[in-house]
Structure formats: structure tokens, C-alpha cells
Amino acid sequence: MIVCVCHGVPCSKIRLVVREGAETIDAVGAACRAGTDCGSCREMIExxxxxxxPLASRARARQxxxxAG
Ligand code: FES
Structure with a gap:
């Protein structure tokens, strides 16, 4: 499903950049441009x-x- 129509960014891409560490709307925008135009998708990005x-943070902690071990 496309979340950001302005830049054609799908939900899967946003989840990917969040798992890679983009944990704010601005960080997601910097990583894949979602939410950086009209802004109507920013609530869905949040x-x-x-x-x-939280899942990404737990995965990083496990890693x-x-x-360390
Ligand atoms: S729909 Fe995402 S910035 Fe416009």
C-alpha cells in the first residue's frame, strides 16, 4: 500500500527505514522522502x-x- 502518494513510498519501504534506525518522521523523510511534500501522510508515518x-529497537538490542557474547 502506498503511504506517501507525493513520492510513491509504500508502507514496506517506511517499515524498512524504521528498522534501519529512522525512528522519527523527519528521519523517515530524510531516508526515503516520505512526508516531505504535502505532509498529509505524516500521521500515517507516525x-x-x-x-x-519498538520491534526494531528490540532486534538491535538482541543483535x-x-x-557482545
Ligand atoms: S502524501 Fe506524503 S508528502 Fe504528500
Whole structure:
């Protein structure tokens, strides 16, 4: 599903950049341009960050533990 119509950015792309560390709307915009034009998609981007970022943070924490051990 396209979230940002202005730049044709799908939900899957936004989840990807969030998992890679973009955990604010501005960081998502810098990573894939979503939300950087009319702004009507920014609320949906925020919801995707809220759904995805905690999982991404946990995955990074697990990876750090594995690297430390
Ligand atoms: S729909 Fe995303 S900036 Fe316009």
C-alpha cells in the first residue's frame, strides 16, 4: 500500500527505514522522502513508526547482545 502518494513510498519501504534506525518522521523523510511534500501522510508515518520502532529497537538490542557474547 502506498503511504506517501507525493513520492510513491509504500508502507514496506517506511517499515524498512524504521528498522534501519529512522525512528522519527523527519528521519523517515530524510531516508526515503516520505512526508516531505504535502505532509498529509505524516500521521500515517507516525503510526508506522510506533508499530515498527519498538520491534526494531528490540532486534538491535538482541543483535548487540549476540555481538557482545
Ligand atoms: S502524501 Fe506524503 S508528502 Fe504528500
Amino acid at each position: 503510526e508506522i513508526i510506533e508499530e515498527t520502532a 548487540s547482545l549476540r555481538m
